[in-house]
Amino acid sequence: MPEPSGPLKGLRVLDLTRVLAGPTCTQMLGDLGAEVIKVERPEAGDDTRGFAPPFVPNTKESAYFVGVNRNKKSVTLDIAKPEGQAIIHKLLAQCDILVENFKVGALAKYGLGWEQLSKQYPRLIYCSITGFGQTGPYAPRPGYDALIQAMGGVMSLTGEPKGSPQKVGVPVADLFAGLYGCIGILAAVNHRHATGQGQQIDIGMLDTHVAWLANQGMNYLATGENPPRLGNQHPNIAPYQEFPTKDGYIILAVGNDPTFERFCRAFGQEHLLGDPRFATNPIRVANRDLVTETLTPVMKSKTTAEWIGLLEAQKIGCGPINTLKEVFADPHVVARNMVVEMPHASGETVKVIANPVKLSATPPDYRSPPPVLGQHTEEVLGGMLGLSAAEIAALREKGIL
Numbered sequence: 001m002p003e004p005s006g007p008l009k010g011l012r013v014l015d016l017t018r019v020l021a022g023p024t025c026t027q028m029l030g031d032l033g034a035e036v037i038k039v040e041r042p043e044a045g046d047d048t049r050g051f052a053p054p055f056v057p058n059t060k061e062s063a064y065f066v067g068v069n070r071n072k073k074s075v076t077l078d079i080a081k082p083e084g085q086a087i088i089h090k091l092l093a094q095c096d097i098l099v100e101n102f103k104v105g106a107l108a109k110y111g112l113g114w115e116q117l118s119k120q121y122p123r124l125i126y127c128s129i130t131g132f133g134q135t136g137p138y139a140p141r142p143g144y145d146a147l148i149q150a151m152g153g154v155m156s157l158t159g160e161p162k163g164s165p166q167k168v169g170v171p172v173a174d175l176f177a178g179l180y181g182c183i184g185i186l187a188a189v190n191h192r193h194a195t196g197q198g199q200q201i202d203i204g205m206l207d208t209h210v211a212w213l214a215n216q217g218m219n220y221l222a223t224g225e226n227p228p229r230l231g232n233q234h235p236n237i238a239p240y241q242e243f244p245t246k247d248g249y250i251i252l253a254v255g256n257d258p259t260f261e262r263f264c265r266a267f268g269q270e271h272l273l274g275d276p277r278f279a280t281n282p283i284r285v286a287n288r289d290l291v292t293e294t295l296t297p298v299m300k301s302k303t304t305a306e307w308i309g310l311l312e313a314q315k316i317g318c319g320p321i322n323t324l325k326e327v328f329a330d331p332h333v334v335a336r337n338m339v340v341e342m343p344h345a346s347g348e349t350v351k352v353i354a355n356p357v358k359l360s361a362t363p364p365d366y367r368s369p370p371p372v373l374g375q376h377t378e379e380v381l382g383g384m385l386g387l388s389a390a391e392i393a394a395l396r397e398k399g400i401l
Helices: 021-031 063-067 082-092 114-120 145-151 172-195 205-211 214-223 257-266 270-274 281-286 288-299 304-313 324-329 331-335 377-384 389-397
Strands: 012-016 035-040 072-076 097-100 125-130 200-204 240-244 249-253 317-320 339-343 349-353
Touching: 012 021, 012 082, 021 035, 021 072, 021 097, 021 125, 021 172, 063 349, 072 377, 082 114, 082 377, 097 172, 114 125, 125 172, 145 172, 145 205, 172 200, 172 205, 200 205, 240 288, 249 288, 249 304, 257 270, 257 281, 281 288, 304 317, 324 331, 377 389
Parallel strands: 012 035, 012 097, 035 072, 097 125, 125 200
Antiparallel strands: 240 249, 249 317, 339 349
């Protein structure tokens, strides 16, 4: 495995996470140069290894697992057994950061809880990612993305006005929790540089979900009223939504009054500028149904491609509603190198979605593909911890590895 590079080079992470939120966090750390040692259950591994189909072509690896586990070393270890716990302690003696997403209190049963480890490893940064955090009445509950989307309010905001609540099409509750966890870790690393002290980062998926309610959360706090579902319309701007075109759909994003005036003058709608119902953005928001009814026949008069050319010429926000095939073929996405090909242990080349953080001096590092289960067990236990081949074989015989 090539040596890490990047701004986090020199940091070592013990990764006790699985599925999505935790692995998202640790992959980001790995991409930025940290050495990540992913501990997996013997034989079974991370749950997402079985989240298939689809598999990555010509491999036994699920696309799900491959998406969030590059730049990690896979070590199989049964931490429920004393011998496994002893190895965790040997690893911790050489690690800076521990990331885990077990249920609250689960690791404490093995002597691996924050309160236990912080006394022995005062410099340790310990990030816990759970559904509901370490405190509060829901703390013992398991957390799942759809559950958090429901409880966190975004489903009440998503979907057509007369339709049923809808979750977002990707697991955003997991992803945001992982990214907030990474932010917390980076802050804790900086604190440790200054003080020498580690700390625990307590990430609850419901907390992070509430935090990213953003303008809609603030709309509620400002009014005391639940924002309604608006389909693809914007709660604070109009017109800012999808419209049908002659051959499909387009997103039209008119972000302010000068842009609306420019739209009207360019496309034969000057009469709307004298209509008080269209005079300002707040008034258009109050009359959003009228705005939609008025502009729909206008937008239907041209194809999506024609509209994009005309609107871009006027510097008016717009875009097609792409399928994923169209996304990954988009010339801008291609130019930004958002797909990376990596050689895999299977002998195949696997495609992964690139890290979007563009750093001019220390860019993300794609040094190793997502590992097969236990791929680095001997390397880590032998090379890093100094266990002999006989000791490793004995641990395997006992089912520890």
